[in-house]
Amino acid sequence: MTRREPEEVVLTPRSQGAGASTPATAVRTVEFLCIGCPLGCHLEVDAVGEEIVDVRGYSCKVGERFARQEFSDPRRALATTVAIQGGRWPRLPVRSREPIPKALLREASAYLHTLSVATPVAMGDVIAEDLLGTGIDVVATRSMQRSEP
Numbered sequence: 001m002t003r004r005e006p007e008e009v010v011l012t013p014r015s016q017g018a019g020a021s022t023p024a025t026a027v028r029t030v031e032f033l034c035i036g037c038p039l040g041c042h043l044e045v046d047a048v049g050e051e052i053v054d055v056r057g058y059s060c061k062v063g064e065r066f067a068r069q070e071f072s073d074p075r076r077a078l079a080t081t082v083a084i085q086g087g088r089w090p091r092l093p094v095r096s097r098e099p100i101p102k103a104l105l106r107e108a109s110a111y112l113h114t115l116s117v118a119t120p121v122a123m124g125d126v127i128a129e130d131l132l133g134t135g136i137d138v139v140a141t142r143s144m145q146r147s148e149p
């Protein structure tokens, strides 16, 4: 099953007609699709500049938190693999300990694909410290022993 990416739609400022310029005090509404559960609630964030003034459409606190985070600092968990030498398999699954800024996902994946680690590795071992200066480590999500020759 593939995880849906939330859609972001910036709506016309509520106080203005379509095509009108947006003064600094105008309320703009940004829409997101919540990915917190399969219900997929349609979230709306009203903001003046970067300040959130209202959040609507959520059915639980998870959705409200997601809408605020998605508006101000969208983040995603990163799960991928790195090369591993001397193990049973050629790739080791890894993930970021916490979600990283969405804008860094592509760069972070590219960086991790340049890494190569050696067996043995235990689940939870740090594979990359302070990923791209985010302060977030990348850890192994499985153990891998050295394979017998």
Ligand code: SF4
Pocket (backbone or CB within 6 Å): 034, 035, 036, 037, 038, 039, 040, 041, 057, 058, 059, 060, 061, 062, 063, 064
């Ligand atoms: S707001 Fe709550 S109920 Fe609605 S999709 Fe998000 S997590 Fe699910």
